Amino acid sequence: GAVVSQHPSRVICKSGTSVKIECRSLDFQATTMFWYRQFPKQSLMLMATSNEGSKATYEQGVEKDKFLINHASLTLSTLTVTSAHPEDSSFYICSARKGGSTDTQYFGPGTRLTVL
Protein backbone atom coordinates (compact mmCIF):
# COMPACT_ATOMS: atom_id res chain seq x y z
CA GLY A 1 0.00 0.00 0.00
CA ALA A 2 0.94 3.62 -0.36
CA VAL A 3 2.71 5.21 2.58
CA VAL A 4 2.67 8.84 3.62
CA SER A 5 4.84 10.15 6.41
CA GLN A 6 4.71 13.37 8.37
CA HIS A 7 7.38 15.03 10.41
CA PRO A 8 7.41 15.96 13.18
CA SER A 9 4.69 13.90 14.81
CA ARG A 10 4.44 16.29 17.69
CA VAL A 11 5.73 19.80 18.28
CA ILE A 12 5.43 22.25 21.13
CA CYS A 13 6.48 25.80 20.47
CA LYS A 14 6.26 29.27 21.92
CA SER A 15 3.79 31.81 20.65
CA GLY A 16 5.21 33.85 17.79
CA THR A 17 7.50 31.19 16.39
CA SER A 18 7.07 29.47 13.03
CA VAL A 19 6.68 25.74 12.65
CA LYS A 20 7.30 23.69 9.53
CA ILE A 21 5.56 20.37 8.97
CA GLU A 22 6.69 17.99 6.23
CA CYS A 23 4.52 15.55 4.35
CA ARG A 24 6.19 12.89 2.22
CA SER A 25 4.84 10.20 -0.05
CA LEU A 26 7.34 7.38 0.45
CA ASP A 27 6.58 4.95 -2.33
CA PHE A 28 4.65 6.89 -4.94
CA GLN A 29 4.62 10.25 -6.66
CA ALA A 30 1.89 12.54 -5.43
CA THR A 31 0.69 15.11 -7.91
CA THR A 32 -1.67 16.51 -5.32
CA MET A 33 -1.40 16.78 -1.58
CA PHE A 34 -3.99 18.08 0.82
CA TRP A 35 -3.61 19.71 4.23
CA TYR A 36 -6.27 19.30 6.89
CA ARG A 37 -6.71 20.59 10.41
CA GLN A 38 -8.68 18.87 13.12
CA PHE A 39 -9.65 20.46 16.43
CA PRO A 40 -10.64 18.23 19.36
CA LYS A 41 -13.99 16.52 18.92
CA GLN A 42 -14.38 18.00 15.45
CA SER A 43 -13.95 16.61 11.98
CA LEU A 44 -11.16 17.18 9.54
CA MET A 45 -11.35 20.51 7.80
CA LEU A 46 -9.57 20.94 4.50
CA MET A 47 -7.20 23.89 4.63
CA ALA A 48 -5.60 23.81 1.19
CA THR A 49 -4.86 21.75 -1.88
CA SER A 50 -1.25 21.62 -2.95
CA ASN A 51 -0.26 20.78 -6.52
CA GLU A 52 3.34 20.09 -7.39
CA GLY A 53 4.98 23.05 -9.06
CA SER A 54 2.10 25.46 -8.63
CA LYS A 55 0.59 27.63 -5.94
CA ALA A 56 -1.63 26.03 -3.35
CA THR A 57 -5.36 26.59 -3.42
CA TYR A 58 -6.66 27.65 -0.03
CA GLU A 59 -10.12 27.03 1.33
CA GLN A 60 -12.27 29.97 2.32
CA GLY A 61 -11.26 31.43 5.65
CA VAL A 62 -7.73 30.01 5.63
CA GLU A 63 -5.06 32.71 5.62
CA LYS A 64 -2.49 31.94 2.95
CA ASP A 65 0.10 34.24 4.52
CA LYS A 66 -0.23 32.44 7.82
CA PHE A 67 -0.19 28.90 6.48
CA LEU A 68 2.52 28.74 3.84
CA ILE A 69 2.44 25.67 1.62
CA ASN A 70 5.22 24.54 -0.66
CA HIS A 71 5.01 21.50 -2.92
CA ALA A 72 8.44 21.51 -4.45
CA SER A 73 8.59 17.90 -5.59
CA LEU A 74 6.29 15.01 -6.34
CA THR A 75 7.04 13.45 -2.96
CA LEU A 76 7.20 16.40 -0.58
CA SER A 77 4.86 19.15 0.56
CA THR A 78 5.50 21.42 3.52
CA LEU A 79 3.13 23.47 5.65
CA THR A 80 4.63 26.33 7.64
CA VAL A 81 2.54 27.86 10.38
CA THR A 82 3.95 31.36 10.68
CA SER A 83 3.88 33.35 13.91
CA ALA A 84 1.95 30.59 15.64
CA HIS A 85 -0.52 31.44 18.38
CA PRO A 86 -2.28 29.22 20.92
CA GLU A 87 -5.42 29.12 18.75
CA ASP A 88 -3.33 27.42 16.04
CA SER A 89 -2.87 24.43 18.33
CA SER A 90 -4.43 21.55 16.47
CA PHE A 91 -3.88 18.22 14.75
CA TYR A 92 -2.57 18.81 11.23
CA ILE A 93 -2.94 15.94 8.77
CA CYS A 94 -1.77 15.72 5.19
CA SER A 95 -2.91 13.37 2.49
CA ALA A 96 -1.45 12.53 -0.88
CA ARG A 97 -3.10 11.45 -4.09
CA LYS A 98 -1.23 9.52 -6.71
CA GLY A 99 -2.79 11.16 -9.70
CA GLY A 100 -6.01 11.37 -11.62
CA SER A 101 -9.32 12.55 -10.31
CA THR A 102 -10.48 9.34 -8.71
CA ASP A 103 -7.38 7.99 -7.05
CA THR A 104 -7.52 7.33 -3.35
CA GLN A 105 -6.02 9.78 -0.90
CA TYR A 106 -3.50 8.33 1.52
CA PHE A 107 -3.25 10.03 4.89
CA GLY A 108 -0.17 10.81 6.89
CA PRO A 109 -0.12 10.04 10.61
CA GLY A 110 -0.67 13.67 11.56
CA THR A 111 1.27 16.30 13.49
CA ARG A 112 0.05 17.52 16.84
CA LEU A 113 0.94 21.17 17.30
CA THR A 114 0.77 22.83 20.69
CA VAL A 115 1.50 26.53 20.89
CA LEU A 116 2.17 27.82 24.38
Added chain:
Amino acid sequence: RKEVEQDPGPFNVPEGATVAFNCTYSNSASQSFFWYRQDCRKEPKLLMSVYSSGNEDGRFTAQLNRASQYISLLIRDSKLSDSATYLCVVNRAYNQGGKLIFGQGTELSVKP
Protein backbone atom coordinates in the same frame (compact mmCIF):
# COMPACT_ATOMS: atom_id res chain seq x y z
CA ARG B 1 -25.99 23.60 6.61
CA LYS B 2 -22.92 21.36 6.52
CA GLU B 3 -22.16 19.59 3.29
CA VAL B 4 -21.94 16.21 5.04
CA GLU B 5 -23.95 15.55 8.17
CA GLN B 6 -23.88 12.52 10.41
CA ASP B 7 -25.82 11.21 13.37
CA PRO B 8 -24.61 12.92 16.50
CA GLY B 9 -22.98 10.46 18.87
CA PRO B 10 -21.76 8.90 20.89
CA PHE B 11 -23.19 5.43 20.43
CA ASN B 12 -22.60 3.14 23.39
CA VAL B 13 -23.41 -0.48 22.61
CA PRO B 14 -22.66 -3.89 24.11
CA GLU B 15 -20.46 -6.38 22.32
CA GLY B 16 -22.38 -8.31 19.71
CA ALA B 17 -24.85 -5.53 19.01
CA THR B 18 -25.75 -4.29 15.57
CA VAL B 19 -25.27 -0.58 15.09
CA ALA B 20 -26.21 1.68 12.18
CA PHE B 21 -24.78 5.05 11.23
CA ASN B 22 -26.55 7.49 8.96
CA CYS B 23 -25.17 10.26 6.84
CA THR B 24 -26.61 12.79 4.41
CA TYR B 25 -24.85 15.00 1.89
CA SER B 26 -26.03 18.15 0.22
CA ASN B 27 -23.98 18.37 -2.97
CA SER B 28 -25.80 16.35 -5.61
CA ALA B 29 -22.71 16.42 -7.84
CA SER B 30 -20.71 14.40 -5.32
CA GLN B 31 -18.91 11.65 -7.07
CA SER B 32 -17.79 9.01 -4.63
CA PHE B 33 -18.46 8.06 -1.07
CA PHE B 34 -16.56 6.45 1.76
CA TRP B 35 -16.59 5.48 5.37
CA TYR B 36 -13.41 6.16 7.29
CA ARG B 37 -12.52 5.10 10.79
CA GLN B 38 -10.49 7.30 13.09
CA ASP B 39 -9.00 6.13 16.35
CA CYS B 40 -8.23 8.63 19.08
CA ARG B 41 -5.36 10.95 18.15
CA LYS B 42 -4.64 9.07 14.93
CA GLU B 43 -5.18 9.76 11.26
CA PRO B 44 -8.37 8.53 9.54
CA LYS B 45 -8.15 5.19 7.79
CA LEU B 46 -10.34 4.07 4.93
CA LEU B 47 -12.87 1.51 6.10
CA MET B 48 -14.73 1.01 2.85
CA SER B 49 -15.94 2.72 -0.26
CA VAL B 50 -19.69 2.94 -0.77
CA TYR B 51 -21.26 1.87 -4.05
CA SER B 52 -24.73 2.52 -5.40
CA SER B 53 -25.54 -1.17 -5.37
CA GLY B 54 -24.56 -1.47 -1.73
CA ASN B 55 -21.54 -3.40 -0.61
CA GLU B 56 -20.47 -5.61 2.22
CA ASP B 57 -17.12 -6.37 3.80
CA GLY B 58 -17.39 -8.96 6.52
CA ARG B 59 -19.46 -7.49 9.34
CA PHE B 60 -19.71 -4.11 7.63
CA THR B 61 -22.40 -3.17 5.11
CA ALA B 62 -22.57 0.18 3.35
CA GLN B 63 -25.51 1.56 1.40
CA LEU B 64 -25.89 4.59 -0.84
CA ASN B 65 -29.10 6.22 -1.99
CA ARG B 66 -28.24 8.90 -4.53
CA ALA B 67 -31.83 10.06 -4.89
CA SER B 68 -32.08 10.78 -1.17
CA GLN B 69 -28.40 11.74 -0.87
CA TYR B 70 -28.11 9.33 2.00
CA ILE B 71 -25.34 6.95 3.06
CA SER B 72 -25.39 4.34 5.78
CA LEU B 73 -23.03 1.96 7.53
CA LEU B 74 -24.18 -1.10 9.39
CA ILE B 75 -21.89 -2.97 11.76
CA ARG B 76 -23.04 -6.42 12.83
CA ASP B 77 -21.77 -8.38 15.81
CA SER B 78 -19.79 -5.41 17.07
CA LYS B 79 -16.43 -6.04 18.73
CA LEU B 80 -14.56 -4.04 21.35
CA SER B 81 -12.04 -3.18 18.65
CA ASP B 82 -14.75 -1.44 16.63
CA SER B 83 -14.69 1.41 19.16
CA ALA B 84 -13.65 4.47 17.17
CA THR B 85 -15.09 7.50 15.42
CA TYR B 86 -16.68 6.74 12.07
CA LEU B 87 -16.44 9.43 9.43
CA CYS B 88 -18.74 9.72 6.45
CA VAL B 89 -16.74 11.17 3.57
CA VAL B 90 -17.82 12.47 0.21
CA ASN B 91 -15.58 13.17 -2.75
CA ARG B 92 -16.56 16.19 -4.77
CA ALA B 93 -16.52 15.95 -8.52
CA TYR B 94 -13.18 16.65 -10.16
CA ASN B 95 -14.47 19.91 -11.64
CA GLN B 96 -15.19 21.01 -8.09
CA GLY B 97 -11.69 20.26 -6.96
CA GLY B 98 -11.99 16.56 -6.31
CA LYS B 99 -11.83 17.19 -2.59
CA LEU B 100 -12.79 14.94 0.26
CA ILE B 101 -15.42 16.47 2.51
CA PHE B 102 -15.67 14.93 5.96
CA GLY B 103 -18.68 14.63 8.20
CA GLN B 104 -18.24 15.49 11.84
CA GLY B 105 -17.98 11.83 12.78
CA THR B 106 -19.97 9.55 15.02
CA GLU B 107 -18.21 8.07 18.01
CA LEU B 108 -18.83 4.42 18.76
CA SER B 109 -18.00 2.81 22.07
CA VAL B 110 -18.44 -0.95 22.31
CA LYS B 111 -18.57 -2.22 25.87
CA PRO B 112 -17.97 -5.76 27.16
